[in-house]
Amino acid sequence: MDISYVSGQDKFNYRVCAVILSGSKILAMHDERSPYYYLPGGRVRMGETAEHAVVREVEEELKIRARIVRPLWLNQGFFTEDVDRLRYHEICLYFLMDVSQTGLLERGDRFTLHEGPHTHDFEWLEFARLQEEYFYPLFLKTEIFRLPDHLTLRAEHEE
Numbered sequence: 001m002d003i004s005y006v007s008g009q010d011k012f013n014y015r016v017c018a019v020i021l022s023g024s025k026i027l028a029m030h031d032e033r034s035p036y037y038y039l040p041g042g043r044v045r046m047g048e049t050a051e052h053a054v055v056r057e058v059e060e061e062l063k064i065r066a067r068i069v070r071p072l073w074l075n076q077g078f079f080t081e082d083v084d085r086l087r088y089h090e091i092c093l094y095f096l097m098d099v100s101q102t103g104l105l106e107r108g109d110r111f112t113l114h115e116g117p118h119t120h121d122f123e124w125l126e127f128a129r130l131q132e133e134y135f136y137p138l139f140l141k142t143e144i145f146r147l148p149d150h151l152t153l154r155a156e157h158e159e
Helices: 050-062 127-131 140-146
Strands: 004-007 010-019 025-031 034-038 041-043 067-080 087-098 110-115 118-126
Touching: 010 050, 025 127, 041 050, 050 067, 050 087, 050 110, 118 127, 127 140
Parallel strands: 010 087
Antiparallel strands: 004 010, 010 041, 025 034, 025 118, 067 087, 110 118
């Protein structure tokens, strides 16, 4: 069971997102339900760790087994969702993921994958392009530029 519930016009979500980088690009996605770009990830299930959830969600959406490098952000968001018009209170943990051994970087700048009834369109977006795109979460449009230059994508246990 996902840790998410609706009360009237309000919705609470506990989510995780994968921050997948290639140079100065970030992997973003959208689908037939959402006109905006967002990061791969999803809801945490009851009894599941955030770490397990982000690896599971990346595997479901991208069909790869990525490794967590480190957590990057914890964000508490309050917003009205553009699709369902519900008022959200969302807690989301963002993890930097290592995809270097997965073949993902060879798929090109744009690609499409299917997960059940949904089609996910993925695109590598330049950091600077985030400002002009219909992209969530909003805080990432500026925080992506504050990542340390020395940030490595190698998983800690491989060092």
